[in-house]
Amino acid sequence: MGRAPCCSKVGLHRGPWTPREDTLLTKYVQAHGEGHWRSLPKNAGLLRCGKSCRLRWMNYLRPDIKRGNITPDEDDIIIRMHSLLGNRWSLIAGRLPGRTDNEIKNYWNTHLSKQLKNQGTVPNTRKKLPGPTQRVPKRRKNDSAKKEDNNKKVNKSKTKVEPVKPKIHQPKPVRFTSLSLPRNDSFESNNLSTITSIQGGEGGFGAEIVVDVPWDDFKSNQENGVSFLVGDGDHEDYLVNGTDLNQCRHYIEPTENNSLEKLYEEYLQLLKADSDQVQLGSLAESLLV
DNA sequence: AACAAATCCAACCGCATGGCC
């Protein structure tokens, strides 16, 4: 199947966005809504590729973008979710309101992957690294100041927004269409959700399972043996339900302190403990939103 | 002060996917 380039690239602006371009894009999207990215630049008077417009809007101009440091809570969630989902940045971002997949990806690549290495844990596989720990990357300016600098670099008119400590617990019913699924996902079932976060608990991994479906639906699917997806980024994703958990434990290599082992034990207990009876159909409907 | 190295992140790029015709 042929594929036309997203834009001719001839005569189009590239590189950092100017305040004027930001204003044009913001006003246009506020007036007409998101979408139609291909035709947007022309209609908005921008000499930009539609893809570039979408990226700028999604990663920078959207009003619900949260700026400032990644908080320890967010940091923790990112690490936990990455251990389950691998590099599914958009899914991880879906659990962190106001954070973009790009931001999380960058944060992971520049901070967390090194951090985990320094702790002796290889990202994704969570294997212990042989040999001495590497040096801890030194912090320079604090992140918000750094971010402000970068904002200046790109857009001097940007005003600093104080970071807000996130509250991320009850799963929000985020978009759950096929488009939200990574292209290499190996599952097709309609009766399928995706574990996108494990949070809470002391020390290592906790016990609260968060999914991208309404909580009641999630509970109902525990009851009905619906599968959930677990992956570590290096292997094929793994379908998990109550009976698959033992397999799952074998599939993912445990860390030295067995934190994943503990995680799945706790998850298994959750599955057993839940006694609510809800019809399965509600989830299927939610998946078709 | 000057230079090199390291760090960071916005933006770019290529590709996959779904939908429409």
Place this chain on the structure above:
DNA sequence: AGGCCATGCGGTTGGATTTGT
């Protein structure tokens, strides 16, 4: 069925900034 469009995703890069020497 196949071509094309629109969009989303994840990997990579460019270059400004900061830190070290």
